[in-house]
Each structure stands twice: as C-alpha cells, then as structure tokens.
Amino acid sequence: MRVVFMVAEKPSLALSLAQILSHKTCTSRKGSNGACSVHEWEGKFRGQHVLFKMTSVCGHVMSLDFPGKYNNWDKVDPVELFSCPTEKKEATPRSFAC
Structure with a gap:
C-alpha cells in the first residue's frame, strides 16, 4: 500500500x-x-x-546563542553583540531530533 x-x-x-x-x-x-x-x-x-x-515538527532543532561572557546585559555594550562570536547548540538534546 x-x-x-x-x-x-x-x-x-x-x-x-x-x-x-x-x-x-x-x-x-x-x-x-x-x-x-x-x-x-x-x-x-x-x-x-x-x-x-x-x-x-517539534520545536527548534538548533539554537544560536552568545558565549557566557556576553550574557550579562548590564556589562556588555549592545554594539559588541553585532560582531561577537556565537555558539550553535542543539535546542532540546533529549528530544533526539539531531
């Protein structure tokens, strides 16, 4: 069939x-x-x-985030975020989507 x-x-x-x-x-x-x-x-x-x-589909497969030192919004100049590196991570690792 x-x-x-x-x-x-x-x-x-x-x-x-x-x-x-x-x-x-x-x-x-x-x-x-x-x-x-x-x-x-x-x-x-x-x-x-x-x-x-x-x-x-179930949620997001991957997420894009800033490294830890850029996650404190009170200590980072927002302009830096346009040129800083990013980290690609599996959004929900336990869902076995990747």
Missing part, C-alpha cells in the same frame, strides 16, 4: 488536520523520538487506496 506522508508546523495542528481529513477515524501513536505523534488512517488519494500519515 502506498503511503502519503504529511508534516504540519505544530503537533496540535497535525492532530486537528488528521481528525478533519480522516473524519475522526485516525489512530495516533508516539513517534520514534517520543515527542511528536504520528496520526494514521486509510483513504483514497488520486484514485488509489493509501495509508495517510500525519506528523509535525
């Missing part, structure tokens, strides 16, 4: 769309990372019987 895979912007939107498109017949399960659910139902797409799968 063919699969039609759809990704929504937020988990709540994925659930709402899946319920609407499936006429409230979708089943839901946690995805492999445990953070985002996968909603599934069967139906017709372009004349073929298919399995629909709807999921979502």
Whole structure:
C-alpha cells in the first residue's frame, strides 16, 4: 500500500488536520523520538487506496546563542553583540531530533 506522508508546523495542528481529513477515524501513536505523534488512517488519494500519515515538527532543532561572557546585559555594550562570536547548540538534546 502506498503511503502519503504529511508534516504540519505544530503537533496540535497535525492532530486537528488528521481528525478533519480522516473524519475522526485516525489512530495516533508516539513517534520514534517520543515527542511528536504520528496520526494514521486509510483513504483514497488520486484514485488509489493509501495509508495517510500525519506528523509535525517539534520545536527548534538548533539554537544560536552568545558565549557566557556576553550574557550579562548590564556589562556588555549592545554594539559588541553585532560582531561577537556565537555558539550553535542543539535546542532540546533529549528530544533526539539531531
């Protein structure tokens, strides 16, 4: 059976769309990372019987931050922030998104 895979912007939107498109017949399960659910139902797409799968993205994968010495807003001239280095970090390391 063919699969039609759809990704929504937020988990709540994925659930709402899946319920609407499936006429409230979708089943839901946690995805492999445990953070985002996968909603599934069967139906017709372009004349073929298919399995629909709807999921979502979950938050931010990466974040960009200033090193520690630039985090005290009372001691740093804001102009320095335009040229100082930045650190790229995994936003939520326990979500296994990366």
